Amino acid sequence: MTYHVNIFKLFTDMEDNIFRIKKAEKIQGLWKTGLFLLLAAVIIYIWMGWLGIGSNLVSQGAPGLTPLEYNVHKLWFVVGRMIYAAIFWGFVLFVPAAMLGLVTDIPYQKLVIMQQLVFAILLIERLIWIPLAVYAGLDWYSSPFSLGIIAAYLTSKSWIVLFFGAISIFQIWVMFLQVRFIRELCSMSKPGIWASVIFLHLFEWCFAALIASVDTLIIGGWFS
Template sequence: MLYRVQLFKFFTSIYDHIFRIRQAEKLSNVRKTSTLLILATIIIYGWMAYLGIGSSILSGGVAELGAMEYETSKLWFVIGRMIYGALFAAFLLFIPSLIFYLITEIPYGKLAIMQQVVLAVMLIERLLWIPLALFAGLDWFVSPLSFGIIASYITEIDWFIYFFGAITLFQFWIIWFQYRFLHTLSEVGSRTLWAFILLLHVLGWVLAGTIAFADSYMIGRWFE
């Protein structure tokens, strides 16, 4: 049985597609879909940077820089975000797939499809956040869809706010989806799957918080 990846149709009948992936002997369109998702991530992150989203610290340096230097800084900011988007997409597509492959022995290509769905959902989340950033001035870590806004009332420690800001309603859906996908395609016990999935996500939130903290620190140091 041949399964051809059609990402948008996947969301219309998730259970049916998961079952078809389980039965599939050959997969088609996996590499093309991964490439398109990486390109889409680069475009979205570049567009967000062009709109000035996430550049509040950068904007604070306009008084210290001349007009040409500031425009050059903005250009490098956009390029940096595009590179970050490419690395983020590649990491999300390939690294978790490898980890789950070692745990479940599900064919790597099928796990790559799972992560393609995960990346697509995260890109949708990013697109939904753009109007919140533009019209309400909300940073990603205090989005109403995340727990960062609650954390900001409890603590002023930036890292913790970034950490909880990475935990969103979309993340809960992703956790459920990964469990359903892996549980259907493997014989690994439910408790083991839940443990590995949750551990991987907690590590991801820790990494997101650390990168966001380091990112703001490095941009701030740029203008010292």
């Protein structure tokens, strides 16, 4: 049986598609879907960069720059966001699939399909955050959909705020989706699946907090 990857059908009829993925002996359209998601991510991050989201460190030195110099800095910032989008795409699609492949007997390609759906959800989260950033001035870790706001009230330690800011209702949605997907495709016990998924997301949240901290330092050093 051949399964043709279609990210939209995965959203609209997940149960039937998971069953088809389980029975599939051959996967088609995996890279086509992956490249479509990469293009979508790059476009979204270009848009975010052009709107100036996350460019507060670039803007701090604006008064001392000529219009040309400022535009050059802004262009480099947008280019950096494009590169970040590509790295984000590669990390979300392939690293969790490899890690989960070590503890399950699910073929790697099928886990990549699952992560493509996860990535689509994360892009939806980015799109929802854009108006919050533009009109309310909220950073991603201060989104009302995350625990970052609560963490900010409890501590002033930026790393902790960033860590909890990475935990959102979209992340919880992703976790349930991954558990459901893995349960259908392997014989691992439900507690084992949950433990694997939770460990994976703890790693991702720590990594997201680290990258956010480093990203701020890089931007600050590059544009200062």
